[in-house]
Amino acid sequence: MAKFQLKINGKQLSVDVDPSTPLLWVLRDHLHLVGTKYGCGAGACGACTVHLNGNALRSCQLPVSAVGTQAITTIEGIATSETEMHPVQKAWLELDVAQCGYCQTGQIMSAVALLKRNPNPTEAEIEAAMTGNICRCGTYIRIKAAIQKAAKSTTK
Amino acid sequence: MKSENKNQSRRSFLKVTSLTGGGMMIGISWFANLIPNEAMAHVADNNNWVQLNGFIKITPDNQVKIFNPNPEFGTNVMTSLPMMVNEELEADWSKVKVEMGDYDTPRFKSQFTGGSRAMAMAWMPLRTAGATARLMLMQAAANEWGVPVNELSVSKGTVMHKGSGKAATYGELATAAAKLPKPEKVALKKPGEFTLLGTPQKNKVGKEIVSGQSLFTMDYQVEGMLIAMVIHPPAFGMQLKSFDASEALKMPGIKDVFEFQVYKDGYVKAGFDTRTFNRLIAVVGNSTWEVINARKKVVAEWEPIQTTKEPVMARGGRRDEVIPAGLESTDEHFAADA
Numbered sequence: 001m002a003k004f005q006l007k008i009n010g011k012q013l014s015v016d017v018d019p020s021t022p023l024l025w026v027l028r029d030h031l032h033l034v035g036t037k038y039g040c041g042a043g044a045c046g047a048c049t050v051h052l053n054g055n056a057l058r059s060c061q062l063p064v065s066a067v068g069t070q071a072i073t074t075i076e077g078i079a080t081s082e083t084e085m086h087p088v089q090k091a092w093l094e095l096d097v098a099q100c101g102y103c104q105t106g107q108i109m110s111a112v113a114l115l116k117r118n119p120n121p122t123e124a125e126i127e128a129a130m131t132g133n134i135c136r137c138g139t140y141i142r143i144k145a146a147i148q149k150a151a152k153s154t155t156k
Numbered sequence: 157m158k159s160e161n162k163n164q165s166r167r168s169f170l171k172v173t174s175l176t177g178g179g180m181m182i183g184i185s186w187f188a189n190l191i192p193n194e195a196m197a198h199v200a201d202n203n204n205w206v207q208l209n210g211f212i213k214i215t216p217d218n219q220v221k222i223f224n225p226n227p228e229f230g231t232n233v234m235t236s237l238p239m240m241v242n243e244e245l246e247a248d249w250s251k252v253k254v255e256m257g258d259y260d261t262p263r264f265k266s267q268f269t270g271g272s273r274a275m276a277m278a279w280m281p282l283r284t285a286g287a288t289a290r291l292m293l294m295q296a297a298a299n300e301w302g303v304p305v306n307e308l309s310v311s312k313g314t315v316m317h318k319g320s321g322k323a324a325t326y327g328e329l330a331t332a333a334a335k336l337p338k339p340e341k342v343a344l345k346k347p348g349e350f351t352l353l354g355t356p357q358k359n360k361v362g363k364e365i366v367s368g369q370s371l372f373t374m375d376y377q378v379e380g381m382l383i384a385m386v387i388h389p390p391a392f393g394m395q396l397k398s399f400d401a402s403e404a405l406k407m408p409g410i411k412d413v414f415e416f417q418v419y420k421d422g423y424v425k426a427g428f429d430t431r432t433f434n435r436l437i438a439v440v441g442n443s444t445w446e447v448i449n450a451r452k453k454v455v456a457e458w459e460p461i462q463t464t465k466e467p468v469m470a471r472g473g474r475r476d477e478v479i480p481a482g483l484e485s486t487d488e489h490f491a492a493d494a
C-alpha cells in the first residue's frame with residue numbers, strides 16, 4: 001500500500017492503494033467515481049477512457065503510480081459548468097446516441113479529446129480516433145454524427 | 157427471493173445467494189445502504205414518495221416516477237416500458253422520471269429481457285398498472301369533490317371536472333389515492349386512442365447516461381462491500397476436481413476463497429440454466445484489483461464430466477435429459493446430444 005495524491009476533476013484526492021492498481025479501479029472502487037466503466041481490463045474496448053492532461057487514455061492500463069501530478073478528468077468532470085453540459089454531451093442528447101449507455105461515457109471522453117486537438121475532424125479522422133471505443137449496441141452511426149454536430153457547434 | 161437476514165455473516169450471505177439456482181441477481185434492498193456518491197445522487201433522494209403500485213410513485217409536489225422492471229440491454233426498455241405505463245397513467249411524459257426497478261419478482265412479475273419478448277410480456281400488465289393508478293387518482297378526486305368519477309377527465313397529470321371547473325394534480329391526489337382499494341377491473345385504451353405509444357421518443361435516461369450517472373449492476377456500491385469473482389472451468393463439459401487456494405489466501409486484501417454450488421441439490425433447471433457449471437470457486441476480497449490478482453494464484457484442477465441424467469423444465473414440461481460425458485466442444489458430444 002502507498003499513499004497517492006491525485007488531481008481529479010480539479011480536486012485533490014488521496015488514496016491508499018497498491019501502486020500497481022490501475023487508475024480505473026482507483027476511480028471506481030476507492031473514489032466511487034463509477035461513471036468510468038470497466039469493459040475488458042485489457043485496453044481493448046475503451047469503456048474506461050479518461051483524460052490525462054487532456055488526452056484520452058485507457059484507465060485500465062495505467063497504474064496509479066504512473067499518474068503523478070498530471071491532471072485527470074473523468075466523465076463526472078466534463079460538463080462546462082454545474083448547469084451546462086459539454087457541447088459533446090449536448091450533441092449526444094440531441095441525436096439520441098445512447099442505447100444501453102454502458103460504452104457511452106468512454107465514447108464521450110474519446111470524442112471530447114479528439115475535438116480538443118482537432119476541432120474540425122474529417123470523417124476519416126473521427127473513425128481513426130474512435131476506433132478503440134467499442135459499442136455492443138452498435139450506435140456508431142450516431143456517434144459519428146454527434147461528433148460532427150458538436151464540431152460544428154463549437155467551430156462555426 | 158429476499159435475503160435480508162441481518163444476522164448472516166458476509167460469507168454465509170454470499171453462499172445463500174449463490175444457492176438460489178438459476179438466478180444471478182441478489183434480492184436485497186441495495187438502496188438502504190448505498191454509498192452516497194455523485195452517481196447515486198439521483199436515486200438516493202429523500203422525497204416523500206407515495207407508492208400507487210409497484211410501477212408508480214408520486215410525490216405530493218407532483219413528481220412522477222415510473223419503474224422499468226426489465227434489465228436494459230440496449231433495446232431501450234428504460235424508455236419503451238415506462239411509455240406503456242404512462243400511456244394509461246397520463247402523467248406529463250416530459251416530466252416523468254424513469255428508474256430501473258430492483259430485482260423484485262413478486263412486485264414486477266416478469267423481469268425478463270430477451271427473445272423479443274420484453275414488449276409483448278409487458279403489454280397488458282404495464283398498461284394495466286398505469287390505468288389502475290389513474291383510476292385511483294380520479295377516484296380520489298371524485299371523493300374529494302363529491303362528483304361521479306365518470307364526469308372527470310385527465311390530461312398531463314391533472315384531474316379535471318368540467319362541470320365545476322375543479323382541477324387537481326396527481327401529486328395533490330396521490331396520498332388519498334394510495335389509501336383506496338385497488339380497482340379489480342380497468343378499461344384500457346384502444347390502439348387508436350394512444351397518444352404516446354407509437355410516437356418516437358428519446359432515451360428517457362439520456363442525461364444520466366452522458367453524465368456518467370446511469371447506474372449499471374457493477375456501479376452499485378454499499379458500505380463495507382467486498383468484491384467477489386468467480387473462477388469457471390476452461391470449457392463446457394468440465395467440472396471442478398480440486399483446488400489449492402493457499403497462495404491466493406496470502407495475497408493482500410483477500411478474505412476468502414471457497415467452492416460453492418450454483419444450483420441447490422434437487423433444483424430443476426430451466427431454459428437458460430447452464431448445465432455443467434455447477435461447482436465453482438469464489439475469490440472474495442476488499443477491492444477489485446486485489447481480487448483480480450489473487451484469482452490468478454488459485455490453482456484449480458478440472459475434469460471432464462461424467463454422463464448424467466437430470467430433469468429439466470423445458471418447453472413442453474418436465475423431462476429427463478441425458479448430458480453426455482466429455483467436452484461440449486467435441487464431435488462425440490454433439491453426436492450424443494443430438
Ligand code: FES
Pocket residue numbers: 037038039040041042043044045046047048049058059060061
Ligand atoms: S476496460 Fe479499459 S479498454 Fe476495456
Ligand code: FES
Pocket residue numbers: 098099100101102103104134135136137138139229230
Ligand atoms: S450503447 Fe450499449 S454498448 Fe454502446
